[in-house]
Amino acid sequence: MSTAEETAGGETQPWGEVTPDAARRLLVAAVEAFAERGYHATTTRDIAGRAGMSPAALYIHYKTKEELLHRISRIGHEKALRVLRTAAEGEGTPTERLAEAVRSFVRWHAGQHTVARVVQYELDALGPDARAEIVALRRQNDSTVREIIEDGVAAGEFDVPDVKGTTLAVLSLCIDVARWFNVNGPRTPDEVGALYADLVLRMVGAEK
């Protein structure tokens, strides 16, 4: 990914915890290749080549192409969940916490849009065990947002007839930023985050 994307997202690459350096370079190369050509059209040879390594060197770190996708998907989902939880568990009223959760989740999906697209669009390529693990992480995203909305309803700050459906819509709105966001477009990730926080507070009927 380009430096422009890193800067736009206000986030460092989500691969900081991947060591050694060769394993990290291979993940970054895999994200690029999957985003450009799709998972099924990419070979481990393509990925090794992009990382300036031999196929044999790749197999030291990853046994299969699916292991690379699984690793990317797990790290991507864990990072997005951390971003959401930090906002949800922060100080403040449910209104403030929901606004912060939306702002930071949108910033992440705008800044890391290439990773987010791979993670979202190639989910079906994972085997049953890897997929089950990712689905469990997604349920945690869902609970995190649902709990803030439930807190807001309990506190009388929100008016939400369908908490489950509204949770789904809030997450969907934020995730889809990864599809349309363009670093050369008119809005920065922070500006989209601010707009979306306002729209989501309207969706839950928050008092202003």
Add this chain to the structure above:
Amino acid sequence: MSTAEETAGGETQPWGEVTPDAARRLLVAAVEAFAERGYHATTTRDIAGRAGMSPAALYIHYKTKEELLHRISRIGHEKALRVLRTAAEGEGTPTERLAEAVRSFVRWHAGQHTVARVVQYELDALGPDARAEIVALRRQNDSTVREIIEDGVAAGEFDVPDVKGTTLAVLSLCIDVARWFNVNGPRTPDEVGALYADLVLRMVGAEK
């Protein structure tokens, strides 16, 4: 695509206008193949095989794989635009027209989610001319929704500080239904449409 998907969307296949029958069968086969394996991992041989035809028979109707994707994308976008325009140009107040536009656009994306995913995720695979044509169709979607919102603001029914950003969010929310919608999930396309119409009216601050 399965009959379940057709029924769930309350829509017939968007390929009714494609003739002869062999050309239509090839488009349906191409949508399935692109959705399962991605555009770049699919060959014209795969598509012909799925349609029970020879590669030579495919070339009578489509010169290249890109021509198939372009045709799918154009028909998909034109159909979605028609759905949106019918609602926008209908009788009723801006509130009623916006609610109907969201309901019908959501129903289309839920019912035709396989087509919609291919159209959205493989846009980068189109060459410059085909892409420009599709981008122009997308701008028309955008104008259609923006005009209803502007009408609502002018009529004093809506309170929208950022019409352009709100238009983007409304369309994004509806389009992303194609990503997460599951025919075996708990909500029908009509139920998602009703929920989303309510949430969008909240986003624009419509009087109830």
